[in-house]
Amino acid sequence: MQVHALRYTMFLKEKHTGQIKGRGCADGGKQGLYIQKEDTTPPIESIESLFISATIDAHERRDVATTHISGAIMQADMV
Numbered sequence: 001m002q003v004h005a006l007r008y009t010m011f012l013k014e015k016h017t018g019q020i021k022g023r024g025c026a027d028g029g030k031q032g033l034y035i036q037k038e039d040t041t042p043p044i045e046s047i048e049s050l051f052i053s054a055t056i057d058a059h060e061r062r063d064v065a066t067t068h069i070s071g072a073i074m075q076a077d078m079v
Helices: 029-033 047-059
Strands: 009-016 020-027
Touching: none
Parallel strands: none
Antiparallel strands: 009 020
C-alpha cells in the first residue's frame, strides 16, 4: 500500500487588533495521478435529503441554526 500526501499551504495574517488569522488550502491537483475523479469530489447534500431533514426537524420541534461558511462552494452540473 502506498501512502500519498497532499501539499498544504497555510497563510497567516495579523489583523489590526493583533489577532492572528489563518487560512489553509490543500493542493488536490496531484490526486489525479492515483485517485479517480469521482473519489476526490466533496460530498454534497441532495435537495431531497435537505427537505427530509427539515421536515423531521419541524415535526420534532428541534432547534435549528444555520451558518455561512465563506469560501465554501457548491458543485453542480451547469446544463
